[in-house]
Amino acid sequence: MDQTVRCYLDDLVGAARDVLGVELVGAYAAGSVGLDAYQPGRSDVDVALVVVDRLDVVRRRELVARLRHEALPCPARGLELVVYTRAVAGSGTPEPGFEVELNTGARMPFRATLHPADRPAADGRFWYGLDRSILHQNGYALLGPPATEVFADLRPDDLHRLLVEALRWWLALPGPAAPEPSGDGPEPAGDPPVPGAEDAVLGACRSLVRLRDGVWLSKVAAGQRVAAAGAYPELIARCVAARAGGTAPGGAEARDFQGWVLRRVLDAG
Template sequence: MEDYAGNVASAMAATLGSRLVGVYLHGSAVLGGFDARRSDVDVLVVCEGPMTAVEKSAAAERLSRERLPCPAHGLELSIVTFSAAQHPTARPAFELHVTTAPEDTKYVDGHDREGDPDLLLHFAVCRSAGRLLGPGRPAPEVFATVAEDLILAQLARELRWSTGHAPGEYAVLNACRAWRFAVDGALVSKIDGGRWALDRVSGPDGELIRTALDRQRRLSAAELDPRAVQRFVDHALSRLTETSA
């Protein structure tokens, strides 16, 4: 994965030249819990200003699965301007989004969209733990502090989405990491969030988290009861609401 991440950075340097501010690895690759069987390689690229159509086309071609095969589930990469990274909003603007997972390969021009709310947490993780790939400016100089109320709102949005669109283990462990942020402001991986929560619950909730952790690690484990998952997520949402009140 290290060689691949370096090749992604080289491709961005070739595309943006002197206008490249930096290429930053984030997500499970820096927070922990990375598993090549199911994890994406998460990358944020920052450029000085808006990209041209030629640059976007070149980036899409250089990052394609055919040109640059990913050793993990896929590449999840967004390119944003320095201004967007310095002024985080609820829906940060982006220049280009690239996904190379086999079942969801896509290239999205940000100029046709109203922004991407998922970028908010990516910005926050990059500021606290993002790893610069190749030359560029350190992440804390590039990504401004994201307001706590914006992070809480996005965590709540992700929790509501997860119960209808994601596997049960994803929803449970995402709820654990959201709970952790509500308690001490730390942004951690889903695995670390689950481990942290295990020390604070017992009974059915503890068993639910243990099963979710096993399933996340691809260990043999029972199916999760959707009703139990929903109850656990609803409890996490109530904690987020209390924190933001």
């Protein structure tokens, strides 16, 4: 683990313990840190805290105040933190179920949500169940028992539904004018690069690998596995290179690939 991130996570857990005391029973690094794929300058720091029981609003607000970037500077693009009760973490529910959601960082829009109902539906409600599934397999324990003992995985039907929701959400994001994805076409002519399209492509790879192979991989590792099976190798290679500073793929090309993945995920249901 990056040493700067390691020190930051230690400070974060210490600050959370100051606020929550014995209510805090676990802290887990997720995302790129949990998947051993952290890229300085690009990756976020994803953390899940687990508490004994529901938190009152005062405690939730105090936690946000102590952990936001202005109080505890995040060395990454930003911090994405979610707090769950022990019951929710171990339930396998597909629902958001969080106590606090905090996004904060020098290069990340600030968000502090204290109730799941307050999160805009347009921002997606699939993230949390999928993140807890990743934590079940790959969470890195900063405090408390191993993540696999704390976070339950999703049921297969819930996993499938959330993966479909995620793929459709990514496809619905605004972008340059492009034809509806056919899922079987070559790179569209005159398709300009779209920053961030590489993450949409590699994220779709990760969904496909989880459904087919039962494992959560980093975006890059998932892309390499899909390419090794013969699907869109040139596009995926360019997406991997784009994460290291190369040129992003075009928006229509990325949408075509996402459509190809969505069709296969739907067929698997």
